[in-house]
């Protein structure tokens with residue numbers, strides 16, 4: 050094919066300069082895509098493709114009008130494309146084009162989503178030092194760095210922020226396990242940014258340039274963390290987002306201050322979305338009463354990053370308590386907050402130059418919220434005595450007032466959305482502009498009175514003065530009077546009932562008006578740019594005020610929910626005791642007549658084996674405990690009559706892993722790797738929730754693993770644990786392990802009907818009612834009846850015959866419940882089961898011998914798991 054020339058050639062040569070998948074190139078009033086890009090865009094977004102010829106070849110072409118680029122960019126980025134944008138600019142001899150930015154998921158400024166949009170970098174310190182992470186939100190200028198001890202920790206930190214784009218460092222990009230976990234557990238796009246930007250020296254230089262040498266050095270984080278920070282800054286710069294100036298502050302986020310909450314646990318507790326992936330019905334949706342999107346972001350962040358510091362939590366509690374007990378003041382505060390816009394996002398728009406005059410009115414109005422908020426707090430004695438008073442005092446109120454006044458004096462009340470046409474500023478803002486406006490008004494006044502003057506001076510009737518696109522300004526005279534116009538009138542048009550004239554003077558005035566309008570547009574544009582720079586220079590102040598409003602909003606939201614749902618302030622302490630009186634599940638209580646339940650865990654009783662029929666409420670009970678502890682460590686009140694909560698350093702859960710099946714990992718494998726993670730990571734200060742661990746494999750394997758895991762958690766880890774199980778065998782553990790206690794969820798059975806009481810009682814349950822649930826679920830009657838029969842026999846005889854075909858006699862295969870083995874037909878004619886071992890193949894025999902030699906009490910669970918896998922493999926052969 051011949052080389053494309055002209056516009057298409059220019060497109061392809063620009064395309065070579067970028068590693069973005071798509072290029073949108075400005076051609077006059079359109080952004081065009083050519084070649085394969087045109088086809089991709091048309092497939093994705095239903096754009097029409099036309100043809101463009103160049104040098105004898107024809108190329109597909111698709112375009113979008115200039116003003117419509119944003120939604121198309123957004124849609125393409127959301128579909129996973131990185132899109133380069135080339136703009137056209139005037140030169141002395143025509144025009145030229147260059148790539149001005151590359152839009153990626155993490156650098157998309159045009160977001161309409163209220164959620165934070167994090168871009169993250171992960172750097173493996175390759176043994177010398179821990180993993181380093183940096184996360185930044187270009188839409189708000191937020192910039193955080195943190196360290197992680199190992200890959201697992203790094204993932205946990207990453208999940209906390211749920212980034213939309215991740216830049217793996219040079220080592221990290223060869224770590225397939227880590228990358229595949231990031232892919233599996235987040236929706237983040239992985240971008241391989243140039244490795245040099247991660248180089249420690251260069252990265253440190255970049256970070257110091259941005260945040261100041263002292264600030265960066267004082268962070269006391271490792272090289273890999275600085276490397277991650279530098280790479281992010283470099284990437285933001287390179288993609289041309291132009292928001293570096295809004296990144297005013299680098300904050301070190303210390304995992305130690307936070308409760309460990311891995312991705313599995315966030316999902317299991319349905320913090321921000323339900324297991325089905327809906328946000329409706331999540332804990333966040335349930336408790337969110339914020340007025341602003343920034344407040345919503347803050348509340349969500351609190352839920353995803355609960356704290357461990359007693360003092361931080363008690364301060365939040367004090368504010369929530371004060372707000373909860375002052376409903377009128379709270380209403381007033383929420384009213385005031387409802388007027389606030391997203392200041393952090395506005396600051397970011399100002400720094401990257403896309404803010405318009407209306408955005409500045411939003412800044413003005415939001416700055417005005419701060420003193421009103423302060424006043425509402427000051428006028429309520431309870432609120433004034435709470436930490437809220439200090440929170441609203443944090444931003445520089447005088448500077449905020451000055452900026453607010455400056456904007457109030459500058460921007461016109463209803464400014465246009467363009468910044469080039471004038472009309473943005475108020476009279477009195479700038480002398481030169483005032484001069485132009487006055488002169489403009491004078492000429493307009495002259496024009497408006499011209500018709501009357503002409504009537505009087507020349508004795509004309511039916512005269513009007515007007516303007517249109519083709520004729521400009523004109524004097525229109527009715528037909529009857531048109532012949533009497535003075536000589537200096539120059540006719541420009543004849544209409545049916547009138548004629549249009551112009552005069553030298555009118556033409557001069559018209560030129561003057563156009564000149565004035567152009568001058569005014571130019572001057573206002575310059576003034577606006579100055580103002581925009583001034584606002585951008587206040588980015589940090591805007592972020593401070595924004596943060597304060599968001600914090601008050603989130604606290605008021607917690608207070609509202611507490612007050613409306615009879616939640617109580619938990620008593621927090623650093624000890625082991627966890628006692629909840631009449632606790633409820635924060636989400637389930639919204640839709641159900643909830644039966645409250647108690648829980649008590651302490652030094653003597655740290656591990657509860659929870660039994661109860663299917664559907665009785667075991668999962669709900671355990672999640673309720675986890676949610677209450679989590680809410681307490683957010684600083685929230687909790688759904689209970691009374692609660693005393695010893696702070697935990699982590700919440701770990703292991704519940705059914707249905708969704709993993711879709712990702713091609715066996716349920717049991719997932720179950721075991723989650724269990725393994727918990728056994729490795731939990732400490733004696735953690736809360737562990739295990740729901741039916743071991744269920745995914747053969748019964749006796751399952752029981753063994755559950756048994757061993759219980760012992761390990763009890764003896765070694767000593768975490769506070771709730772373990773729901775259907776294996777009644779496990780209830781026996783309470784007799785041997787001092788801190789294990791049994792509780793069960795009661796059900797009532799009368800005349801074959803089961804009533805779920807949903808009440809938790811001490812002691813183990815005696816029945817499981819599984820068959821009753823099978824019946825409820827519509828399992829065919831013969832199967833349900835036969836199950837009852839089998840169950841009856843099992844209870845009586847501890848052994849059961851297997852049934853053969855419909856017509857045949859029962860086959861004499863007996864399942865011995867105590868040994869967990871079938872005694873097959875060969876063994877039933879008088880032979881002992883031992884003789885049957887003749888027929889056992891050597892592999893099975895080896896496994897059995899191995900099994901016999903293992904002491905479940907002393908073997909670490911991880912080894913047990915490995916053993917089980919080894920046996921399965923051996924038997925499989």
Ligand SMILES: Nc1ncnc2c1ncn2[C@@H]1O[C@H](COP(=O)(O)OP(=O)(O)OP(=O)(O)O)[C@@H](O)[C@H]1O
Nearest residue numbers: 637641642643644662663664665666667668669807
């Ligand atoms: N305390 C309660 N008050 C009212 N309803 C409850 C309560 N606890 C649970 N429920 C309701 O009972 C149903 C079953 O609860 P859950 O799933 O917790 O049972 P489960 O014992 O874990 O069941 P399975 O063993 O079959 O997994 C749910 O619909 C839940 O909303």
